[in-house]
Amino acid sequence: MPEAGRTLDQPLPFATPGISCRDLSVAFGSRRVLDRVSLELAPGRWTAIVGPNGCGKSTLLRTMAGLVVPQAGSLELHGRPLQAWPRRERARRLAWLAQNTLASDLSAYECVALGRFAHIGWLGQAGPADVAAIRRAMAATGSLPWGGRRLSSLSGGERQRVSLARVLAAEASVLLLDEPTTHLDPPHQEDIARILRRQAWECGTTVLSAIHDLSLALMADRLIVLGVGAVVGHGTVREALAQNWLSVAFGTPVSIISHDGAFLWRPRLEAQAEIRRQSG
């Protein structure tokens, strides 16, 4: 938990950001997906990326994970250019979760164990620290009971939790998560959000996740609001709401209500009862 007296709106006392990019541009063929994006993400913060479909959320995460080579701009992990990190050194500090997890014959435990690849290597044996990390990650995501089951026999939501456990098992200082709550029922979405928050606050991890559900995204410490290819705004949730970034990014009024100190997205569709009352 953050120490008393410090609010999440204040910058953290860390000198170097976990991951940062400057003037990042990515294009696929002639289509420019990201245009001069500059961001700095502090350790110990959970940041959510929101934006309309096709605005480049996944591409931004994939580029930051080193899976897409940008046309222009620079990327730094812990103050050192991303490309300068040796592959496995980098994987120990940066973990990425794909939007969809493929079904395969691997058991859930084997899948999570692969999260330790950067620590164990090709031929090494999993030591006590590795096994402990794997177990912690599986316990945190509630995936321990299916350790022996094959990924292909798990439901989409169960598989998603196993994948999240794989990412947590890496014990990386920067987590890039593409829609970690897809396929999950609302209570489990909440669990995942709680895990991400705890990871940031208690372990000092830089957590960046694309999140579809606006109400859930508004639980994050900070928001990155992406319009098509460009950042509309990056700041705290209060800043985002005060400056109406969401409506600008989605190109349509987005209504957010406040309830018990939490911000909730309210669909602008009229409630059924209201419609009946008017027509009756």
Added chain:
Amino acid sequence: MSIAHASLSGEALALLGREQASRFLPWLTVCLGITLLLTGASLVVGTSDVHTSITWLMSPDAMSDTVLWHIRLPRAVGAWLAGALLGLGGAIAQSLFRNPLADPYLLGSASGAALGVTVSLLAVDASLSGFAWVGGVGVTAAAFIGACGAIALTVALSRGVLETASLLLAGIVVAFVLSAVTSLLLLRSPDTWRTMQTFLLGNTGFLDWRGAALLGAVLLCCFVPAIALSRGLDALMLGEDTAASLGLSLPGLRLMLLVLLSLATATTVGQVGLVGFVGLVAPHLVRQTLHVSQRQLLVAAPVCGGALLQAADLISRWAIQPAELPVGVVTACLGGCYLVLLLWRRTRNA
């Protein structure tokens, strides 16, 4: 030991699903037992009747010594080794391309081998002075060179090993073009066609101890590195991007797997010709009966492939005694039947 199996508490092992660990060893034992039985049967089945063969075994003489230990045994052992290499190649190809329909000949090696053999046969026939050396290297070496050349061409056309999809497409292009060249050459010299067919249909009849030793050495050379790379194959199961994010070098892994695949396929094609379906069916058969990690698959698929080709070899010798069927025809029939069965079971379940 895979990461998953290493130093786990009893509780964690229970989570891993004892079934998976406990079924693998009995399965392997049964497969190896079948192999031993098939090897024994291979000794007594041949152009002479079974009774004579058993007499030979009981009271050996010079004749029986030659037939049993220098013709039949190397053939049985060689068939197992060739099948094992195809099974290993199939397992590698299916994991590398993340496609259960991938087979070891996917990258044009089959067409390359066929072209190599055709050119070498033509060179011998026509005594082309310029190509005399091609005839000199022999059919097996020509097949090996052809297969390696075709795979190299595929890799060159896909501009390296950066993308799996372009490798597959380049493989298809190379296979078609080289087949067309082979057909063109054969059109101009119909006599070569017959000899060529013996090779194309797959034939275990030419295997001797030298061939078996070569297959054995190559199997070892491919098997050990493949096992060392199995963790990478497991990671590939999660998708290429995820594997890359875990800290693997994908181009490096792909390149090494391609080298192993080429070596396994080219050597097998050189020794027994184009034996189809074994490389495709063996990993399938393993996955149907066991739920295995990639490492276990890399052990089980060769054992299964070896037994399959040995069985096919036995049938090819026994079916129309005293004549022989080309072993490739037998494997094609067996493999085809198995796949149709699989298809029917699937549609029924659906």
